[in-house]
Amino acid sequence: MRVTQSVVKTLREAPAGAELPSHIFLLRGGYVKQLASGLYSIMPFGKRILQKIEVVIREEMNRIDGQEVELPLSQPAELWQESGRYTAVGSELLRFKDRTEHPMVLAMTHEEAVTDMARHYLSSYKQLPFMVYQFQLKFRDEPRSRGGLVRVREFTMKDGYSFHRTDEDLDAYYQRVYTAYERIFQRVGIRPVVVKSDTGIMGGKLAHEFMLETGHGEDYLILARDGSYAANQEIAEFHRETVPESPLPVEKVATPGYKTIEDVSGFLSVDAKKTMKVVLYETEHAKRKTLVMVALRGDLEAGEIKIRNYLKVPWLLPAQDDFIRSFGIVPGYASPVGIAERSDLLILSDLSIAEGNNFVAGANEEGFHLRHVNFRRDFQTPHCGDFAKAVSGHKSPDGKAELHAVRGIEIGNIFKLGTKFSESMNCAYLDESGQHKIPIMGCYGIGVGRLMAAVVENSHDDFGPIWPEEITPFHVHLVAIGKEPEVVEACEKLQAEWDAAGFEVLFDDRDERPGVKFKDADLWGVPVRVAVGKKTLAEGCVEWKLRKDKEHTVVPLSSTSDRLKSHYRK
RNA sequence: CGGGACUUAGCUCAGCCUGGUAGAGCAUCUGCUUUGGGAGCAGAGGGCCGCAUGUUCGAAUCAUGUAGUCCCGACCA
Known part of the structure; x- marks a missing residue:
């Protein structure tokens, strides 16, 4: 891809209101464009990253026997009345009427839709267990969107739903999802803190949130320094130290x-x-x-x-x-x-x-x-x-470790739903003895755009994002220094060679000064940058620089393909 | 839904206090010069000064209302 042909524009200054590093860099690098509060247009470079994140998630979901589906975003209100959420959820659920005055909603998650799918499919215990997942838009009419892509109103989420015969079977599968999530976050360079979380009033037994610890997070986590305890502050428990005294008269x-x-x-x-x-x-x-x-x-x-x-x-x-x-x-x-x-x-x-x-x-x-x-x-x-809030300085529930509060961004959640939806929506199957049984459900979410923002929060310097190899928009950023014919020719040959070797090349062929190109290279965050200039080219060399390093090295032009292969372990 | 702030060129902002018909830097276009971390010179295009009402001879500027955006809090299956 040539920069002169790309739909991308960088900004020298951050738009007013952008405060988080992820927000600033995603706007400045031309990855996204705000359309309205909490609504973002994704531009080509941003889309490339989101697609790669989806590839990572899809591979790990398939690895644990998930099957990809797609469920509608707009749904008839009756479906939500069946589950009870039509009245249980507030103004966050967008309600509207279609052409025929039929009440509709925009789905904020897809439990109803997947349960509807399951009740038509499911008839026998022999079909269980299974898990289906999708990448689909959600709409939540957030009272307050904020933080760039961290909290938006419309967003793509990977949501998965599993169906089981027994609690034990759900427990075992829940653990597999947990492991899959660890792999996903590891592949995008994030080491999440996993905390127990609120299961809300909609029921459910156990839930975990995968959090990126960051000073800019919107959730508060309560952690024991020795790792023995981790929970969302909303539900974090703590030990109350009391010294018994004999009661005195009032x-x-x-x-x-x-x-x-x-x-x-x-x-x-x-x-x-x-x-x-x-x-x-x-x-x-x-x-x-x-x-x-x-x-x-x-x-x-x-x-x-x-x-x-x-x-x-x-x-x-x-x-x-x-x-x-x-x-x-x-x-x-x-x-x-x-x-x-x-x-x-x-x-x-x-x-x-x-x-x-x-x-x-x-x-x-x-x-x-x-x-x-x-x-x-x-x-x-x-x-x-237990009706009190745990804060820094409290002791963990066993009284042994000191707790401290940190901020975090929720990047994934897994949830033992139970039979809340399958029961209210009449999703049932016959067991060996011909008895009607209700499947037990789990659900598992990851916000794709939020994960992209979290990756930037987790991996950037003063000049821009540093994309992990798995999700970089390009594998190598080729920068032409000057416009001498030999430089242009060398660049075009390198681009063709790397293309043929299966690398995604971003070729900065603009008539710009080197400083401009290097600043943009930092904003685009491609892990490997190769600069071709007249002087080094005369010696058959180019400059090789990793985005995460400060200094470049001069290497033979002929060695670059092998270097790329070894960098990407291809 | 509370509390605060902002809204003027594509972006970042000045002008408003003290009313007289619109500015800078960056970006865009043209030409020249320049070429290793967001160059220089000359020129050009680009504005319902968020919107509405009011005060006034006259409003970006003052007043009232309204909308949008951002921050803090509440909320967040």
Whole structure:
């Protein structure tokens, strides 16, 4: 490919708003062009990379017996009503009507479509297990797209779905996918951190996310430094250290105007760890507006995902003061002491409170707190569990390792779905004894464009991306220095020779100064750069430079094909 | 959905405070010169100053509204 014939334009400066290295370089290198918020046009160089990423993923999916399919992007709403997601998912699901006023959606994932396919195909246990996968657009009407290609509204995803007779069979296959994912990420040069992740309110038993650790990530991961623990912060567990004390009598103290944990602990000279924080949410539980009171140790923060998962509710909002007061609870001095659970008032107690003693808690009276509040003696609730957020400095659940929080980009996920979709959508088969059985499903996703962005985050310098050999848009970047006939002729001969040897050659034949070409070479990130200039050519030599190295070497022109072969191990 | 900012040439931005009809650098086109890390000179093309309404003799500039974009947070099967 000649640069003069390529549909590519580089930018000297980053467009306003681009902050992540991947965003800046993908725009500056002419790989992608933003069309609107969260919508990107992929230009030829970007498309070449995406296609190669798809090749890598396809090879690894086929290796674990996946079969490629393609499922529609636009789907009738009925399909989503069957699974229950039509109402369970919010505005992220784009709903529209077709020409005949039929309600439709743009798929955000393809569980419904694949389950529909499976229920028509599947009739006998003899057909199980199987896995199908596709590369297909997803549309998610993100409330906030950001970070260039990291979080977009429309994107191509590799999504795979497996069907099994037993949990054991799913477990075994899940492990194979896990291994396939490790191979995929290794081939694009990424060493992911694998964390346990939230399975959401749609059900499912176990899920892992493959994360690229990067300061620019949008997820927070909780990791043990010794590798013994890794989880998404949303669900990360931790060990609560408590020193048992004997309960002391409750004592009411005046704390005029002191409402926050910081104020109260300062005023009463007690450690925040000896205070009780009460966080109040409102939600819809059992079909009515419900107040959720969560009691935590003062130094902890509420873990909203944990609370939502415990209550099996899709959302929590900070409770309004009026609503709080209607239960006799006083904002700023709130406490579960003296408050009884009702059908529309749930009291949750974090383990830190249940296992500790003698907390300073609100008195539900303006200007007063209580000393020495103890769980069970002073208040009770059956809802006792892990409702706090793990942060840096906490101990891992076994109490042995220190945890720390890092940011990461999710580049893949695997999920034991269970029978959520197969059951609601009547996907069944007959077993040996003629009994109807529901297949157990797993699903497995990788965002292709996001992975390209993640590769740049993972592999770049100050001047541009450094593409891994497996997914580079070209194998070798041939740069003509000057336009002397002998230089042009030598370049054309080299291009033809390398083409014939099966290498993808990018030939910069532009009438540009060397500096311009070298800057662009850095933005295009091709692993091998060969520069042909008059001086070295007179000695039968060219310049050989690897993108990852700073310096070039002068090598015989005749050796370049062999060098390429050995570089690419062909 | 909250909080903040921005919107002027293909890109990055100045001009706005103090109203008088549009600027720079880069990019593009022409010519010359130059040729090893985004050269120089001369010339040319390119603008509903996001949109709407208002104030004014006159609005890129002031006011109100609205849309788009970006950042932080919420949300994220």
